[in-house]
Amino acid sequence: AQSVTQLGSHVSVSEGALVLLRCNYSSSVPPYLFWYVQYPNQGLQLLLKYTSAATLVKGINGFEAEFKKSETSFHLTKPSAHMSDAAEYFCAVSGAGNEKLTFGTGTRLTIIP
Amino acid sequence: NAGVTQTPKFRVLKTGQSMTLLCAQDMNHEYMYWYRQDPGMGLRLIHYSVGEGTTAKGEVPDGYNVSRLKKQNFLLGLESAAPSQTSVYFCASSYSWGEGTQYFGPGTRLTVL
Numbered sequence: 446a447q448s449v450t451q452l453g454s455h456v457s458v459s460e461g462a463l464v465l466l467r468c469n470y471s472s473s474v475p476p477y478l479f480w481y482v483q484y485p486n487q488g489l490q491l492l493l494k495y496t497s498a499a500t501l502v503k504g505i506n507g508f509e510a511e512f513k514k515s516e517t518s519f520h521l522t523k524p525s526a527h528m529s530d531a532a533e534y535f536c537a538v539s540g541a542g543n544e545k546l547t548f549g550t551g552t553r554l555t556i557i558p
Numbered sequence: 559n560a561g562v563t564q565t566p567k568f569r570v571l572k573t574g575q576s577m578t579l580l581c582a583q584d585m586n587h588e589y590m591y592w593y594r595q596d597p598g599m600g601l602r603l604i605h606y607s608v609g610e611g612t613t614a615k616g617e618v619p620d621g622y623n624v625s626r627l628k629k630q631n632f633l634l635g636l637e638s639a640a641p642s643q644t645s646v647y648f649c650a651s652s653y654s655w656g657e658g659t660q661y662f663g664p665g666t667r668l669t670v671l
Contacts, residue, residue, distance in 0.1 A: 454598065477657040488562070488648055488662030489601075496657045535600060539656045545616070546660065550600040 447472035447538045451549035459557045464508075464523040466552050468536030471517065474544060478519040479537040480510055483551075489535060495519060506530070531556045560584055564649050564663035571639045571670045579634040579666050581649030589652045590632040591616075591660065592624060594645040601648065607632055608655070639670045 452467040470476055477496050481489040493504025500512045506529075510521045519536060536549040565580045581590065588609050593601040603616030605624040613624045621643060623635045632651075636643060647666045652658035 479659075481662075486665075488664045489650075489660075490662065491659045494657070494659065544656060545603060545606070546656075548600040548602075550598055 449536045449538050449549040451552050455553050457555040458526045461525050464526045466521040466534050468519045470538045472540050474540040477539045480521050481535045483533045526556050528556050562661050562663035564666050568667050575639050576637050581632045583651040587651035591650045592634045593648045596645050641670045644670045
C-alpha cells in the first residue's frame with residue numbers, strides 16, 4: 446500500500462515569492478507521483494507527473510517538482526507566485542503494478558497581493 | 559472534444575431518496591473512477607472500472623453502486639441516500655492504470671438533508 450502526506454493544509458505566499466508545497470510519499474514499489482491542481486468549483490487537472498524518467502519534472506504554469514528517493518519526497522515549487530496560482534493542490538501516488546492512485550489531503554495556496 | 563462530463567452539477571436529496579450520477583467521457587479511455595471529496599480528506603475512491611462491463615470497489619464503496627454498460631459511461635447510484643453522503647463527487651478517466659494521467663469531470667455537489 447502507498448500513501449502521501451502533504452505538510453501544511455494552508456500555505457500563503459506573497460505575489461512574486463517562491464512557492465513551495467511539500468509532499469512525502471510512502472510506497473513499497475517504485476512510485477509514480479503526481480501533482481494535481483483544483484481551481485475553485487472545478488475538477489482536478491494535472492500539473493505534472495513523475496514516472497521514473499528525469500527526477501526533475503517540469504509542469505504547466507511554471508511549476509516543477511523534484512523526485513528525491515532518499516527523502517521520499519516530491520515537493521512542488523514555483524520561483525515566482527502569481528495571483529492566478531491561488532488554488533488547492535493535491536499530491537498523489539500510485540505504484541508500478543496494481544497500485545491505485547492515492548491522493549493526499551491537499552494544500553490550499555493563497556497568494557497575498 | 560468535451561473530455562469528461564458529469565450530470566447533474568447540483569442535487570439536493572432527502573434522506574432515503576435515490577439518485578444516479580452520470581459520467582461520460584469521449585477519450586476512449588478504458589479506466590474510469592468515481593471519487594468523493596470532503597473537506598480535509600482529499601479525494602477518496604468509491605468505485606472504479608477497468609473496462610466495459612467491469613466494476614470494482616474502491617476505498618469507500620458502502621452505500622453506492624456503479625455500472626459500466628458502455629465504455630464511455632460510468633454511472634454512480636445511491637439507493638438510499640444518507641446525510642453522510644453529502645459531498646462533492648468527481649468522475650475521472652484514464653488511458654492506463656498506475657502511471658496514466660486521470661482526467662476529471664467538473665463535479666457534482668450533492669446535499670442530503
